[in-house]
Amino acid sequence: MSSSQPAETRTQGRGGQTATLAEIAREAGVSAPTVSKVLNGRADVAPATRSRVEQLLRDHGYRRRRAEATRSPLIDLVFHELESAWAMEVIRGVENVARDAGLSVVLSESAGRLTPGRTWADQVAARRPYGVILVLSGLDEAGRALLTSRSIPFVVMDPAGDPGTDVPSIGATNWQGGLAATRHLIELGHTRIGAISGPTQMMCSRARVDGYRAALETAGLPVDPALILTGDFHHEAGYRQGLALLRREDRPTAVFAGNDLQALGCYEAARELGLRIPEDVSVVGFDDLPVARWVGPPLTTVRQPLTEMAEAAAKLVLDLAKGADQTATRVELATSLVVRSSTAAPAGV
Amino acid sequence: MSSSQPAETRTQGRGGQTATLAEIAREAGVSAPTVSKVLNGRADVAPATRSRVEQLLRDHGYRRRRAEATRSPLIDLVFHELESAWAMEVIRGVENVARDAGLSVVLSESAGRLTPGRTWADQVAARRPYGVILVLSGLDEAGRALLTSRSIPFVVMDPAGDPGTDVPSIGATNWQGGLAATRHLIELGHTRIGAISGPTQMMCSRARVDGYRAALETAGLPVDPALILTGDFHHEAGYRQGLALLRREDRPTAVFAGNDLQALGCYEAARELGLRIPEDVSVVGFDDLPVARWVGPPLTTVRQPLTEMAEAAAKLVLDLAKGADQTATRVELATSLVVRSSTAAPAGV
Numbered sequence: 001m002s003s004s005q006p007a008e009t010r011t012q013g014r015g016g017q018t019a020t021l022a023e024i025a026r027e028a029g030v031s032a033p034t035v036s037k038v039l040n041g042r043a044d045v046a047p048a049t050r051s052r053v054e055q056l057l058r059d060h061g062y063r064r065r066r067a068e069a070t071r072s073p074l075i076d077l078v079f080h081e082l083e084s085a086w087a088m089e090v091i092r093g094v095e096n097v098a099r100d101a102g103l104s105v106v107l108s109e110s111a112g113r114l115t116p117g118r119t120w121a122d123q124v125a126a127r128r129p130y131g132v133i134l135v136l137s138g139l140d141e142a143g144r145a146l147l148t149s150r151s152i153p154f155v156v157m158d159p160a161g162d163p164g165t166d167v168p169s170i171g172a173t174n175w176q177g178g179l180a181a182t183r184h185l186i187e188l189g190h191t192r193i194g195a196i197s198g199p200t201q202m203m204c205s206r207a208r209v210d211g212y213r214a215a216l217e218t219a220g221l222p223v224d225p226a227l228i229l230t231g232d233f234h235h236e237a238g239y240r241q242g243l244a245l246l247r248r249e250d251r252p253t254a255v256f257a258g259n260d261l262q263a264l265g266c267y268e269a270a271r272e273l274g275l276r277i278p279e280d281v282s283v284v285g286f287d288d289l290p291v292a293r294w295v296g297p298p299l300t301t302v303r304q305p306l307t308e309m310a311e312a313a314a315k316l317v318l319d320l321a322k323g324a325d326q327t328a329t330r331v332e333l334a335t336s337l338v339v340r341s342s343t344a345a346p347a348g349v
Numbered sequence: 350m351s352s353s354q355p356a357e358t359r360t361q362g363r364g365g366q367t368a369t370l371a372e373i374a375r376e377a378g379v380s381a382p383t384v385s386k387v388l389n390g391r392a393d394v395a396p397a398t399r400s401r402v403e404q405l406l407r408d409h410g411y412r413r414r415r416a417e418a419t420r421s422p423l424i425d426l427v428f429h430e431l432e433s434a435w436a437m438e439v440i441r442g443v444e445n446v447a448r449d450a451g452l453s454v455v456l457s458e459s460a461g462r463l464t465p466g467r468t469w470a471d472q473v474a475a476r477r478p479y480g481v482i483l484v485l486s487g488l489d490e491a492g493r494a495l496l497t498s499r500s501i502p503f504v505v506m507d508p509a510g511d512p513g514t515d516v517p518s519i520g521a522t523n524w525q526g527g528l529a530a531t532r533h534l535i536e537l538g539h540t541r542i543g544a545i546s547g548p549t550q551m552m553c554s555r556a557r558v559d560g561y562r563a564a565l566e567t568a569g570l571p572v573d574p575a576l577i578l579t580g581d582f583h584h585e586a587g588y589r590q591g592l593a594l595l596r597r598e599d600r601p602t603a604v605f606a607g608n609d610l611q612a613l614g615c616y617e618a619a620r621e622l623g624l625r626i627p628e629d630v631s632v633v634g635f636d637d638l639p640v641a642r643w644v645g646p647p648l649t650t651v652r653q654p655l656t657e658m659a660e661a662a663a664k665l666v667l668d669l670a671k672g673a674d675q676t677a678t679r680v681e682l683a684t685s686l687v688v689r690s691s692t693a694a695p696a697g698v
Contacts, residue, residue: 082441092431095458104472107454109444123453235643264643271645294584294613296620296645
């Protein structure tokens, strides 16, 4: 149900049943203030009681009326990991929107787990932000139920997995980007093009490599599975898989590196093997981080408008906090190829 | 006075006078709850009343007892600007300590102003974090008084200006780093060495260039003021000032670039002028960002332990929140020279 019905006290559950806070308290065999404490993330509730109340809130699809909830002037921003150089671009976008709205940003990291831990969700419930933005990170069903019951809206940016059709999300046109990067190499005359994918459990990685395949296939070129390796979006993986591709006897003349950090890893692999970029091997990245312009040679890459995507995610979550309808919002911002000096025709063409 | 006296109700002011909340209310001609509202950063106080109460809190050196203050499980982290690539290293260090302590990090940006605005300080007072870490950013006297009166401790990391002897701060041995970078170049045989300083209002910039000067002087080499230019720690400034240095007829054979981003700007300037690194010009950075290892050639630089510095700042602020004595804590973590491939003997040596 939409959050645009702030006057609704009785809320519609999954099975069509409705429940007030008092009814949930009665069913749980606790007092109404105890249910309130759970909703407010207070620590002074026994774990067994808490989990019984949470289960009932979830079963009844309970949703707190916004009038009951006093919000803190905060937006929660959760990263899968803070390692990535592009986290900064995202933080900047969210900060821009938050500052204009008089809000502060709470930053956290789901630290290698693809779903933030239960402790995190409790903390969010206790601090009651305007909304939550999850970057490359999903929420398990308990986490979703917990935020929903507190009327805390959430948006997923560039989802790692399938966020579900009813979760608002912001992405980029990853498939189109992979297609454009590979077509650029084909137009230069390359026919053996390697690819280094990001982690395969991330939808964005899959979409980029699918775009790469589509470009080869529509150009009538064979897709050689031996030339498609998998990395983890970090420099080290680009270096390792770059070495693996470039050490082959039938080495590719060009590499679509999956992202900029992996492209820089490829640069290092090429240097180590005494191969010149772009004379001996062309390299294309994905993201267009600031560093792409600074390296030698400057990197041809697919620009992903990370700051704009983060701004869009922050605006969407604030709209949802104001009661906008959240049914199945999925926004994809356009990627664009930025041609610099790391790509050229292969030798002999 | 130290914050290790939690039982103290009457607090010692500048002139030795003491005042309770009730006395401040009486002097301001308002009720005690109104003073409480001001202390809690509540919005429902007339601006004139608020500023009269703040002035009295400040004049009396009022400090809230910790027992009165219910803290939120937050640490505030304030950047001068989020542009810098090294902001991520700092965020990671603070996150590490915050996570272990069960706290979340609120991120903000003083956005070009060297002192965070009044609105920011009010927001901090209202959310009552365990403490505040200011990065390359100071606090004006009103901001300091505001945090002190709420017993919210703060630590300055790598101060932009003189933080004052009574402000706890964490830095790196910038002077030693500038000295080591320049001595390395002198030992390779360079005698004409240019320098690109960071912004001169930042103490860390001054210390690095002073270390550079000391290395030249102790080696008996002349200091040529025409070879010392000023940037702003960004890539663009390194490029512009790199061009200015390398276009000179008597161009230096080596450049101490002030930080890594300015060093990368120098790389671009050298490429544009057809100069090879390190054959025609040696370049040394400062920071040792991840990118320093990835560029071609890998950059010789002075490593600043940013993540460890941020961890130290976070631990210090939590110690202060627990009541540790905060008199004149200044910690400097050691820098170290990391020699890679961007430095070599000058041609003909």
